[in-house]
Amino acid sequence: MKKIVLLGPPGCGKGTQSKLLVEKNNFVQLSTGDLLRLETSNSDSDLGKKVKYLMESGELVPDGIVIDIIVNKVEKHKNKSIVFDGFPRNLKQAEVLDSSLENVSVKLDHVILFQIDFKILEERINNRISETKGSEQRKDDNSETLLNRIEVFKSSTLPIVKYYEEKGIISKIDGMQKVNEVYAEITKIIC
Numbered sequence: 001m002k003k004i005v006l007l008g009p010p011g012c013g014k015g016t017q018s019k020l021l022v023e024k025n026n027f028v029q030l031s032t033g034d035l036l037r038l039e040t041s042n043s044d045s046d047l048g049k050k051v052k053y054l055m056e057s058g059e060l061v062p063d064g065i066v067i068d069i070i071v072n073k074v075e076k077h078k079n080k081s082i083v084f085d086g087f088p089r090n091l092k093q094a095e096v097l098d099s100s101l102e103n104v105s106v107k108l109d110h111v112i113l114f115q116i117d118f119k120i121l122e123e124r125i126n127n128r129i130s131e132t133k134g135s136e137q138r139k140d141d142n143s144e145t146l147l148n149r150i151e152v153f154k155s156s157t158l159p160i161v162k163y164y165e166e167k168g169i170i171s172k173i174d175g176m177q178k179v180n181e182v183y184a185e186i187t188k189i190i191c
Helices: 014-025 032-040 046-056 063-077 091-103 118-131 143-157 160-167 179-190
Strands: 003-007 028-031 082-085 110-115 170-174
Touching (some): 014 028, 014 082, 028 032, 028 063, 032 046, 032 063, 032 082, 063 082, 063 091, 110 179, 118 143, 160 170
Parallel strands (some): 003 110, 110 170
16 A cells, blocks of 8 residues: 655646546545635534635645644545645645654655646646636635745745655656656656
8 A cells, every 4th residue: 555645836736646546546535625625615614714714815724734634534544545635735744744654554655746837837727717617616726826825835845855855755757747647657656
């Protein structure tokens, strides 16, 4: 059973690749975005309202909330292959993830960093916005929020690359390739 992390800025294709791993390789996808959106769908939840406000403004949800949600899911699926999509997002989360996995006798096998051209990434997001029907469109899919999320990625997430390099488990791939080419690179890494 493999445990892998997909790292990359918003809109780089992590979600698409995670879904392919689920469909073709029987992975369980743990997407912080999906888990947090599920939390915000409960209109009676004060936590959901707070999370929704943070997400719509492009801010990161506090570590404590994200970590609790993720650790609960890992414990439920520890005997399956898991792909972490959008987590960890900072060094503290990376360290806590490792510690939490160790507590349930699990460790990460691979961390895959999607290397992206940020100008083309903005075009991708704008295309995603224009192609998505109104009711299915994510509220955090807009240029202003995207630019903020990219800056947050650069300042918070990129520093964990060194952390995983020191552990010897990081691989870097060209995230600008076609979906099937990115998937082929991922499967070479994890097999």
